[in-house]
Amino acid sequence: MTTFVDRVELHVAAGNGGHGCASVHREKFKPLGGPDGGNGGRGGDVILTVDQSVTTLLEYHHSPHRKATNGKPGEGGNRSGKDGQDLVLPVPDGTVVLDRAGNVLADLVGHGTSFVAAQGGRGGLGNAALASARRKAPGFALLGEPGDLHDIVLELKTVADVALVGYPSAGKSSLISVLSAAKPKIADYPFTTLVPNLGVVTAGSTVYTIADVPGLIPGASQGKGLGLEFLRHVERCSVLVHVLDTATLESERDPVSDLDIIEEELRQYGGLGNRPRVVVLNKIDVPDGKDLAEMVRPDLEARGYRVFEVSAVAHLGLKELSFALADIVAKARAAKPKEEATRIVIRPKAVDDAGFTVTREEVDGELVFRVRGEKPERWVRQTDFSNDEAVGYLADRLNRLGVEDELMKAGARSGDGVAIGPEDNAVVFDWEPTMTAGAEMLGRRGEDHRFEAPRPATQRRRDRQAERDEATQEFEGFEPF
Numbered sequence: 001m002t003t004f005v006d007r008v009e010l011h012v013a014a015g016n017g018g019h020g021c022a023s024v025h026r027e028k029f030k031p032l033g034g035p036d037g038g039n040g041g042r043g044g045d046v047i048l049t050v051d052q053s054v055t056t057l058l059e060y061h062h063s064p065h066r067k068a069t070n071g072k073p074g075e076g077g078n079r080s081g082k083d084g085q086d087l088v089l090p091v092p093d094g095t096v097v098l099d100r101a102g103n104v105l106a107d108l109v110g111h112g113t114s115f116v117a118a119q120g121g122r123g124g125l126g127n128a129a130l131a132s133a134r135r136k137a138p139g140f141a142l143l144g145e146p147g148d149l150h151d152i153v154l155e156l157k158t159v160a161d162v163a164l165v166g167y168p169s170a171g172k173s174s175l176i177s178v179l180s181a182a183k184p185k186i187a188d189y190p191f192t193t194l195v196p197n198l199g200v201v202t203a204g205s206t207v208y209t210i211a212d213v214p215g216l217i218p219g220a221s222q223g224k225g226l227g228l229e230f231l232r233h234v235e236r237c238s239v240l241v242h243v244l245d246t247a248t249l250e251s252e253r254d255p256v257s258d259l260d261i262i263e264e265e266l267r268q269y270g271g272l273g274n275r276p277r278v279v280v281l282n283k284i285d286v287p288d289g290k291d292l293a294e295m296v297r298p299d300l301e302a303r304g305y306r307v308f309e310v311s312a313v314a315h316l317g318l319k320e321l322s323f324a325l326a327d328i329v330a331k332a333r334a335a336k337p338k339e340e341a342t343r344i345v346i347r348p349k350a351v352d353d354a355g356f357t358v359t360r361e362e363v364d365g366e367l368v369f370r371v372r373g374e375k376p377e378r379w380v381r382q383t384d385f386s387n388d389e390a391v392g393y394l395a396d397r398l399n400r401l402g403v404e405d406e407l408m409k410a411g412a413r414s415g416d417g418v419a420i421g422p423e424d425n426a427v428v429f430d431w432e433p434t435m436t437a438g439a440e441m442l443g444r445r446g447e448d449h450r451f452e453a454p455r456p457a458t459q460r461r462r463d464r465q466a467e468r469d470e471a472t473q474e475f476e477g478f479e480p481f
Contacts, residue, residue, distance in 0.1 A: 005061040006156035006233070013067040015043030015084035017121035017144030020129070023076035024137065035137055036078045037127040041071030043120030043147040044084030048097060048106070050113045051090035057154055060089070068118070071144060074126040084120055094159040094236060100151050109159060117152055121145035124382055130393070140390035142382040158233040160198060160211035161329045165234060165266070166243035167258050171282040173197065174312035175243060176212040179322055203326035211237065231269050238332035239325060240272065242279045247289035255281060255296050276328055278306050280321060285311035358406045368417040369410055369431070371403060380420050380427050407431060
């Protein structure tokens with residue numbers, strides 16, 4: 001049974017926005033109280049948040065589909081719909097969020113760090129919010145926008161100061177068990193460690209974390225053994241500790257060649273060349289191990305490594321190693337630049353930026369003019385195409401944005417196809433050059449003469465007298481059969 005998962009593919013869906021309401025206020029003696037449809041609620045977001053109590057991505061391995069709740073629709077009486085509830089997903093410290101192409105979207109380090117993986121859709125406006133001096137009684141409302149749908153990849157990179165690397169059975173688990181309170185599985189066969197183990201070490205006034213990474217073998221960077229799956233757990237470490245076995249029973253191995261092989265694997269993996277290295281010659285409690293450690297130490301020191309001879313079983317040389325690692329970690333922390341306060345950079349759009357583009361495309365042998373832009377596509381999603389008045393309102397908005405003019409500049413003619421949106425989800429219609437007049441006409445839908453200001457009494461009398469005079473003239477000119 002899987003107990004540790006450090007990479008999962010997650011399918012997240014934000015909540016849809018609630019639809020706006022088209023309603024007219026009705027009350028005794030006030031049959032035309034005006035529009036009172038409320039707005040729809042916002043859809044819930046899907047948010048990833050670092051939680052220190054979570055150490056694995058196992059939960060998302062079993063349940064990879066997550067969805068936030070939808071916003072509620074608006075109601076009459078100017079009652080807005082309830083917003084959808086955000087879905088907060090706890091993730092371990094050090095989780096990296098990527099898209100399916102491998103691009104990094106967020107690096108979540110530090111308790112409480114959050115990232116909105118999918119944003120909820122906006123709620124649609126009710127007809128009360130759409131009312132204006134020209135459109136006093138809209139008979140339509142805007143639809144809520146759909147929430148985001150994303151397929152993301154979560155990768156866990158252990159947040160530790162020190163990483164122990166080396167061959168299987170080199171004694172890494174034994175070393176972390178005596179340096180810290182961690183209790184990893186220890187046995188006398190290779191690949192005992194199947195998951196990274198973390199321990200906390202206190203050396204004087206410095207407290208640091210140490211990670212035991214599963215054993216590396218030649219070809220680990222290409223996927224052999226377990227190395228490729230767990231090499232990413234050493235990327236955040238400040239110092240790498242080579243744990244070399246001085247009492248190996250394999251005749252073709254020795255500490256120097258083991259070091260060279262592991263260094264080559266780290267080089268091929270990449271990104272770890274600037275990390276300080278420390279060499280630990282382990283198992284000096286064995287007589288042959290002590291002799292071999294003394295033999296290879298001068299060669300390793302000549303290469304520039306700091307070398308420590310230790311025995312995890314006999315607890316030899318551990319104090320010196322612990323304080324030396326604490327000193328390196330403290331220097332690495334001090335060298336890190338202090339985090340500056342987040343600056344908000346405002347980049348206003350150019351004055352002549354229309355916010356959309358019009359391109360000529362050929363689809364199935366036919367010419368199509370495709371309109372792409374945040375505003376036009378959002379307005380299309382908000383439109384109820386079963387309502388003529390709503391369609392007229394959309395045409396009016398597109399006309400004011402300048403879509404009509406850009407289509408004419410692009411060479412669109414009567415009957416040409418126009419698509420608003422991406423190829424897989426676009427609204428297509430046949431364009432007519434008279435759309436300007438049509439938009440203005442449709443834009444006046446929803447006006448109600450009953451809401452117009454009453455005429456003065458003298459004007460009403462003149463109008464009635466004119467109607468009577470016109471009727472009299474018609475009667476006087478009438479000849480019976």
